[in-house]
Amino acid sequence: MSSEAVGRYMPAVVTLDDLTAMMAADEHHRYESTPEGALSIMPPPGYTHAVIATRLMVWLAQGGIPADRLAQAVGLRIPGRHGGVGGRIPDLVVWSKEQSDGVxxxxxxxxxxxxxxxxxxxxxxxxxxxxxxxxxxxxxxxxVDQDQAQTVTMHHLDGDRYAVRASMPLAWVLNTDPAEHDLG
Known part of the structure; x- marks a missing residue:
């Protein structure tokens, strides 16, 4: 199908419901959007990517983060500055409390x-x-970069912007206690 044909069937503004429908119809890609409506289409993560996410999730769980506060590849509703809403699917999310079900x-x-x-x-x-x-x-x-060290760059919110708190190889992170990282 040509790009013109695909474009003809795309809604003027892609909503989270549209993203959900696209993902249901195409299990081979991840669909995300910015709050301004820019669409991103990505292939599913590769093996190394998945292993990094799993190692971090296991480390967090073994460090005392309850399983109902951890999730891989779950959708987040990202509010925009001008009233728009985007959808992002981070590789790993930690919450302060259990969440209700939803996409x-x-x-x-x-x-x-x-x-x-x-x-x-x-x-x-x-x-x-x-x-x-x-x-x-x-x-x-x-x-987390997929370089040889699998470098983890940790940003923390400082006012309305992120500041780098630390940058270190994943192996070093996994030898710390998650409690040292203010994850509640």
Missing amino acids: WLPVADVLLVVEIVSPGSEGVDTVTKRSEYSAAGIPQYWM
């Missing part, structure tokens, strides 16, 4: 969002999502 959860109780940077997503993860998550008031944003 696009609010960010009000989010303590930490982790994004594992994949080839091709560098700009979105390091600039766009960092800006959206800080504007949404999410206290911590960690980015």
